Amino acid sequence: MNANAISSSGGRALAVVSSLAVLLALGACGKQGEERTVGQQVDSAVAKTEQAAKDMTKDAKSVAQDAKVAAKETAAAVAEKLDDASITASVSASLAKDPELSAIKIDVDTKDGVVNLYGPAPTMSARERATVIAKGVKGVNAVNNQLTIKAG
Numbered sequence: 324m325n326a327n328a329i330s331s332s333g334g335r336a337l338a339v340v341s342s343l344a345v346l347l348a349l350g351a352c353g354k355q356g357e358e359r360t361v362g363q364q365v366d367s368a369v370a371k372t373e374q375a376a377k378d379m380t381k382d383a384k385s386v387a388q389d390a391k392v393a394a395k396e397t398a399a400a401v402a403e404k405l406d407d408a409s410i411t412a413s414v415s416a417s418l419a420k421d422p423e424l425s426a427i428k429i430d431v432d433t434k435d436g437v438v439n440l441y442g443p444a445p446t447m448s449a450r451e452r453a454t455v456i457a458k459g460v461k462g463v464n465a466v467n468n469q470l471t472i473k474a475g
Contacts, residue, residue, distance in 0.1 A: 406462055407433040413460045414438055421456060423449045429470065431457075436464035444470040 359367075411433040418424045418431070423445060430441040438457045444450035450470045457466045 403435070407435070410436065410438065410460055410462045414440075414457045414463070417456045417460060418453060421449075421452060424453055424456075427473075429453065433463075436462055437467060438463050438465070439467045439469060441469050442471075443473045445473055447472055 411431050414431045414433070415429075418429050427445065428442055429444075432439045432441070438460075440453055440457060444453060450468060450472060453470055454466050454468045457463055457468075
């Protein structure tokens with residue numbers, strides 16, 4: 324037997340097996356004891372496909388809604404960080420304008436509108452004035468003054 328004859332008979336066997344698989348699959352689509360036409364089986368498959376498409380549409384809408392909520396939350400978090408950075412910059416600029424405080428390095432940190440002041444202060448009155456200055460900046464909710472009075 325030559326190679327073409329083996330290949331040809333293998334191809335026919337594959338076609339027969341494939342045809343049997345299709346017939347078995349179509350037979351399995353129906354319930355036992357119930358005879359359905361090919362048209363009914365196709366209609367059932369179409370209905371299932373349409374339902375799956377509707378379910379996918381609902382899922383896609385849900386995912387889109389979740390993404391929209393996440394985007395809003397992210398935007399709010401970014402805006403909050405920008406607000407804190409803006410508050411920090413404003414407090415630092417205001418402290419730099421004060422004649423007694425401008426010559427010293429005061430570290431300003433802001434989180435959720437709460438300003439933290441770190442570093443030295445020349446006098447107790449300058450330390451207290453730093454709190455007043457920081458509280459006067461728009462967006463400041465509270466001030467945690469950790470300034471220490473320089474000895475000397």
